[in-house]
Amino acid sequence: MTFELFIFYFFAAIMVFAATGVITSRNPVHSAMFLVLTFFTCAAIWLLLEAEFLAITLVLVYVGAVMVLFLFVVMMLDVNVEPLREGFVKYLPVGLLVGVIMLVEMVFLITQKYFRADQYPIPERVGADELSNTETLGRLLYDNYLFQFEIAAIILLVAIVAAISLTMRRRPNTKYQAPAEQVGASKEGRLRVVQMPSEERS
Amino acid sequence: MDGLILTFFTLLKILAVVVPLILCVAYLTLMERKVIGYMHVRIGPNRVGFKGLGQPFADVFKLLLKEVIVPTNASRFLFLTAPILSLAPAFAAWAVIPFAEGWQVADVNAGLLYVLAMTSLGVYGVIIAGWASNSKYAFLGAMRSAAQIVAYEIAMGFALIGVLMMAGSLNLGDIVRAQSGGIFNWYFFPLLPLAIVYFISGVAETNRAPFDVAEGESEIVAGFHVDYSGMAFALFFLAEYANMILIAALAAIMFLGGWLSPIDGFGDGVHWFLIKTASLLFIFIWLRATFPRYRYDQIMRLGWKVFIPVTIVWIAVVAFAIYFEVGPWFSTVRSGGI
Numbered sequence A: 001m002t003f004e005l006f007i008f009y010f011f012a013a014i015m016v017f018a019a020t021g022v023i024t025s026r027n028p029v030h031s032a033m034f035l036v037l038t039f040f041t042c043a044a045i046w047l048l049l050e051a052e053f054l055a056i057t058l059v060l061v062y063v064g065a066v067m068v069l070f071l072f073v074v075m076m077l078d079v080n081v082e083p084l085r086e087g088f089v090k091y092l093p094v095g096l097l098v099g100v101i102m103l104v105e106m107v108f109l110i111t112q113k114y115f116r117a118d119q120y121p122i123p124e125r126v127g128a129d130e131l132s133n134t135e136t137l138g139r140l141l142y143d144n145y146l147f148q149f150e151i152a153a154i155i156l157l158v159a160i161v162a163a164i165s166l167t168m169r170r171r172p173n174t175k176y177q178a179p180a181e182q183v184g185a186s187k188e189g190r191l192r193v194v195q196m197p198s199e200e201r202s
Numbered sequence B: 001m002d003g004l005i006l007t008f009f010t011l012l013k014i015l016a017v018v019v020p021l022i023l024c025v026a027y028l029t030l031m032e033r034k035v036i037g038y039m040h041v042r043i044g045p046n047r048v049g050f051k052g053l054g055q056p057f058a059d060v061f062k063l064l065l066k067e068v069i070v071p072t073n074a075s076r077f078l079f080l081t082a083p084i085l086s087l088a089p090a091f092a093a094w095a096v097i098p099f100a101e102g103w104q105v106a107d108v109n110a111g112l113l114y115v116l117a118m119t120s121l122g123v124y125g126v127i128i129a130g131w132a133s134n135s136k137y138a139f140l141g142a143m144r145s146a147a148q149i150v151a152y153e154i155a156m157g158f159a160l161i162g163v164l165m166m167a168g169s170l171n172l173g174d175i176v177r178a179q180s181g182g183i184f185n186w187y188f189f190p191l192l193p194l195a196i197v198y199f200i201s202g203v204a205e206t207n208r209a210p211f212d213v214a215e216g217e218s219e220i221v222a223g224f225h226v227d228y229s230g231m232a233f234a235l236f237f238l239a240e241y242a243n244m245i246l247i248a249a250l251a252a253i254m255f256l257g258g259w260l261s262p263i264d265g266f267g268d269g270v271h272w273f274l275i276k277t278a279s280l281l282f283i284f285i286w287l288r289a290t291f292p293r294y295r296y297d298q299i300m301r302l303g304w305k306v307f308i309p310v311t312i313v314w315i316a317v318v319a320f321a322i323y324f325e326v327g328p329w330f331s332t333v334r335s336g337g338i
Helices: A003-024 A028-048 A052-077 A081-086 A088-111 A133-144 A146-167 A179-184 B002-039 B055-065 B076-096 B111-132 B136-167 B172-177 B192-205 B230-255 B270-290 B296-323
Strands: none
Touching: A003 A028, A028 A052, A028 B076, A028 B111, A052 A133, A052 B111, A052 B136, A133 A146, B002 B055, B002 B076, B002 B230, B002 B270, B055 B230, B076 B111, B076 B230, B111 B136, B111 B172, B111 B230, B136 B172, B136 B192, B136 B230, B136 B296, B172 B230, B192 B230, B192 B270, B192 B296, B230 B270
């Protein structure tokens, strides 16, 4: 066993353990933290493949941004797990059905003649020294697959607009601040200096 | 055998970065107290050692000897993991920082991306600490700080996009080399709005005054680390200061030419990097002594409605300038092969 293989098994074992933890832990916050660990070890395995750009982006986007927001929501909601567990037996048949379908699909894909990994040529390995990951990906995205890339960008934009418009509610009685007005407020607009003669002592 | 020697040397390099870093953190705390003291017309700590120079060690030993208390009903494992989660990324990011030509632990191609990824992990320590201590104040502090860090991280990332567009590389060493040729080639001038946005976002990202609502002593006691004591608290403290030094070092590398001397080819070296970083750290402390704390909604407005639009506009400006080959944004000495 080479050192590289040892590292791979090490990270793979952690990843499987963490992925199991996601679905078995009772506390949703613990589940979210296990998911973070899964992503992190996945990035480590990608690093072994010399896919440094993808690995670091996985950490940056999923661990650094998506999971933070996810954790945020899970903590704020304070989900009570007990009522969710009561429905376990009721939903068991549906869950089993979905599980079995997925298992059959996976087995089918793996054992099927046309989809087996040995049917495909091994991708040519370009070392990180010759051409950096970032450059390779950039060339592919902006030269070969420009349209697909732009379409994906527009779909994301539509999703952002949809998400914002779903949560946008006009509430007339809410008070908002207008910083421009606050900054523009002057003494003349607020304060009236009155001249008056002093009162006679009674 | 070669692998063992390589591992040994890498470990030595890591030690050579981490040990001075911890010492820097220790003396940064002293510097902060002294500088703020003089700005308030006081003397600051001057009892331990010569002119108070032993103060950081006194503080460390005091914290080491104190008991670490785990609150009742706290999630014990996460409570004790949180300080490590906030300290580890703060140190790990130093792996790719070039101190001088060739002086770095790992010369990574996607170095800038790595630094961004590591700094974005620091928020977990804060959130987990707030949640695991099972206290309302800690939780409020964690929520505030998480929202703030997420908001300012975007502005910070956008500010760095301008830098990598000009340098044509994600490698931090290449970014510094692209700024060679005297003080007027540093990115501080052509990317002035981005540099300012970056530095202010850095202050907000490290939860320092005037953006320290996560601590907010007057409202929520001390924020996410209310319930921490002894060494666990010291680790949070260490992480905050290590992050401060990291932000200052990154600003020095990306906008102030890193190890390059202001006069072209005149004594480049690690001393310039240290001088620039130290000056930026002084500004951090200066800000704390000068400004009152921002209100929470003002922080959010500044992040989302001011900084992000500013960076987007300036990225467009840089992009057009590079496309139409307008100086100083377009330069033929760019190191990237694009």
